[in-house]
Amino acid sequence: MSLRVGVIGGGQLARMMIAPAVEMGIDLRVLAETEGMAARLAATAVGDYRDEAAVLAFAREVDVITFDHEHVPQPVLRALVDAGVSVHPGPDALQYAQDKLAMRARLAELGAPQPDWAAVRDEAELQAFLDDHGGRAVVKTPRGGYDGKGVRVISNADEAADWLADTAGEPILVEELVSFARELAQQVARRPSGQMVTYPVVETVQRDGVCSEVFAPAPRASERLMEVAARLSTQIAEGLGVTGMLAVELFETDDERILVNELAMRPHNSGHWTQDGAVTSQFEQHLRAVLDLPLGDPSPVAEAAVMVNILGGPQGAQMTDRIAVAIADHPTARIHTYGKEPRPGRKVGHVNAVGELDEAAYIARAAAAHFLT
Template identity: 75%
Template sequence: MALRVGVVGGGQLARMMIAPAVELGIEIEVLAEERGMAARLAAGSVGDYTDIATVLAFARDVDVVTFDHEHVPQQVLRTLVAEGVAVHPGPDALQFAQDKLLMRARLEELGMPQPDWASVSDAEQLQDFLDAHGGRAVVKTPRGGYDGKGVRVVDAATEAEDWFAALAEDARGGSLLVEEFVPFTRELAQQVARRASGEVRAYPVVETVQRDGVCAEVFAPAPRAGERLRDAAARIGIAIAEGLGVTGMLAVELFETTDDRILVNELAMRPHNSGHWTQDGAVTSQFEQHLRAVLDLPLGDPSPRQPWAVMVNILGGPAQGGLESRFASAMAAHPSVKLHTYGKAPRPGRKVGHVNATGDDLEDIVYDARAAAALFAD
């Protein structure tokens, strides 16, 4: 019988696991939040991932459970483990991607480089932090934020009053995370794969470009990245994967600062937007690698196939008609670019697909990737 992987979440990350699964003879089952989601090409069901009974029923038909997102509650995850279900990444690791305060505290214990930070429960504590850090800081909600949501740059504690008010109304209470405002020259991402038995593989560090808090472009490997930077990023990624006990793909988002430091910004324990280039630019894509890792199969070679790879997200899509109306023109104008779409209806700011370009000349492939992606916008 084929190995069966259950993916909780029906988004584009689950969708992009399907092709490598088919090639490896692995069956994919998806627990989607609603019908018609990106991963509808896979077998599966629709249900509430916060409901223990629903997730348990789904998990009984698969060999391992993994995730398209990090939002499954800890109580659900720990119940699965208690019932003997293989869960990768497990709850002990996933909690550090779910709660940024837990993440910061654990990374500090591991000695990882990161911005100065604090847990603040009221405006007075936040103002004290601002006063001690040049009058500007980044405030984050510890849970639930993504693509720039739940993140604010503030110059005064009053700018987070609504978040403190929401905490006060929540019976669970809680705190916000505040971090020093880091002057950085660019953002980087380091991906690492780790299987249950401990084998680890690191991909090349990449440069990411964010627009309005959303990843817009990725350059692989990161241009102007010397050996010292490449080695430092890989060491950080591997140390975090091992220190947190991650199984599967781990993305470590990094800042390269104006004073030549590398600092950890965020973590994601799943395939990640910064690794979409690997579909066409690496010997083993992040999606195949994630499947191998969660099934504890030998990991694949993460090496680039070409000197350069560029990924450009298709954000929003055309105002009239679907993406398919633009396929022919994009293919004809840019035959070397690879198109990847998510089966989503266009909507302003929404990630509806991406394009990859690879080759020897970075300037040429950047042009091709950007121009092809632009054909899907109005």
């Protein structure tokens, strides 16, 4: 089997595939959007992922295509398949990560638990949904939203009037505003031949719509909760035909029910803890899966792992200086940076710590605090 993997997208997820690719003898190549992106060490081409000709030219040099993000248009994905390129995950699966309305409809067909939702085309339909759901709801643009973008909590239909006006008659998504106890994420890896493995369900903490911290495994998670989350994720992965890593973002309610929030068909922020806290990281696992190699052991290596994102961050040499200080103060913390120019709220790195839960949380938070500006 040849081991040439092409990654479309040059962000931090592609960057973090480089180390396991080197260790496994995989020839990793990246199609980056611009020069100097996070995955520049493996960027063998620069081009627009929306340009069919550029993507096809890149794909001819590899045996498997996978992704750093889910934004490659369906016509480009279909052109790859028509050209005989092995694409993982394929367009039939990716459509459900690209379009939230399609995702909600397909999850309903699969019987997955999820918030009440509707596709609405005008203010009257949106107001009717609000009136039926306690006067508040969440509206989402079906395509393109991430890290809190394309999401609003509203109490009146006119608060989404601009989105409705911009859709040219296409619907937007409205969901009930779920009263949840906490947010969880469940990761599963699936290879084309069907083998699947699941990681422990984790608790995620969001601030301003951006993931801030992850606790693995999720504290106070009952055996039943862990079993339900793992079973649900495998059912979704199989039902949607996902190959590679799948992250299922979940709400846990006060009575320990879980509801599907969103899906990501790639390595995900909720799985960064696996770099230092699991036998097989999500990045190695994704490469194994898309190459249809036997999947690795997803077991934790310690009682707990805690991941804290570095948001914003210092610039240039200041980042290097602060890394040195953070390591000196917290030598067991593992610091991962993305080579990105900082800006407020932007993910520029993360810190992992493993061990006893409270101690790991203290170390990860204290080390990450060195990068606050």
